[in-house]
Amino acid sequence: MSGRDVVDTIQTAWAERFPELDTEPVAVVGRILRAARFLQEAADERLAGAGLTRTEFDVLSQLRRSDGPLRPGELTAGVVGSPAATTKRLHKLLDAGLVRRAADPQDGRAARVSLTPAGERLVDELLPRQLEADAALLEVLSPDQRRSLAALLRTALLRWE
Known part of the structure; x- marks a missing residue:
C-alpha cells in the first residue's frame, strides 16, 4: 500500500522548516500516537453503551485476570495512566457497583480492589466483543505484519518500561 498520510505531511513540513534536524522520529512516534488515539476512540465508542471507557x-x-484482589498501585502499574487517573476510574467503577474495596489484611492503611x-x-x-472488534481493526495488516508489529512494539516497550 502506498500513499501519503498526515504524518508524512507533518514530517515533510518540519523537514522543510528545519532542514538541519532529523525528522525521522516523527514518522514512528507520530504514527504510534495517532494509532493509539484512533484505537482508544474506537474502543471508547464501542464501550459507551456499557457506560465504560477503554x-x-x-x-x-486486569482485575478479572488476577488471582485475587489488587492494590490500587498494582492496578496503576498494569494500565495506562497515573495513580490519580486510577483513583478516578476506581471511584466511577465503585459507584457503578462493578468493583469493591476492602481493607488490606496485611496493612490496614491500604486497600484491596476486586470485581x-x-x-x-x-x-x-x-x-469477546472487544477482541472481535480489535481483530477487525487489525485486518488491514497481514498476519505476518501483525506479528512483526507486535514484536517491534514489544522490543520498544521492554526498554521503555
Missing part, C-alpha cells in the same frame, strides 16, 4: 474496561479486565459479580459478568460479556 481505560475503565482495562482496569476491570463484584456484576463486574465479572460485564467483563465476560464484553471481552
Whole structure:
C-alpha cells in the first residue's frame, strides 16, 4: 500500500522548516500516537453503551485476570495512566457497583480492589466483543505484519518500561 498520510505531511513540513534536524522520529512516534488515539476512540465508542471507557474496561479486565484482589498501585502499574487517573476510574467503577474495596489484611492503611459479580459478568460479556472488534481493526495488516508489529512494539516497550 502506498500513499501519503498526515504524518508524512507533518514530517515533510518540519523537514522543510528545519532542514538541519532529523525528522525521522516523527514518522514512528507520530504514527504510534495517532494509532493509539484512533484505537482508544474506537474502543471508547464501542464501550459507551456499557457506560465504560477503554481505560475503565482495562482496569476491570486486569482485575478479572488476577488471582485475587489488587492494590490500587498494582492496578496503576498494569494500565495506562497515573495513580490519580486510577483513583478516578476506581471511584466511577465503585459507584457503578462493578468493583469493591476492602481493607488490606496485611496493612490496614491500604486497600484491596476486586470485581463484584456484576463486574465479572460485564467483563465476560464484553471481552469477546472487544477482541472481535480489535481483530477487525487489525485486518488491514497481514498476519505476518501483525506479528512483526507486535514484536517491534514489544522490543520498544521492554526498554521503555
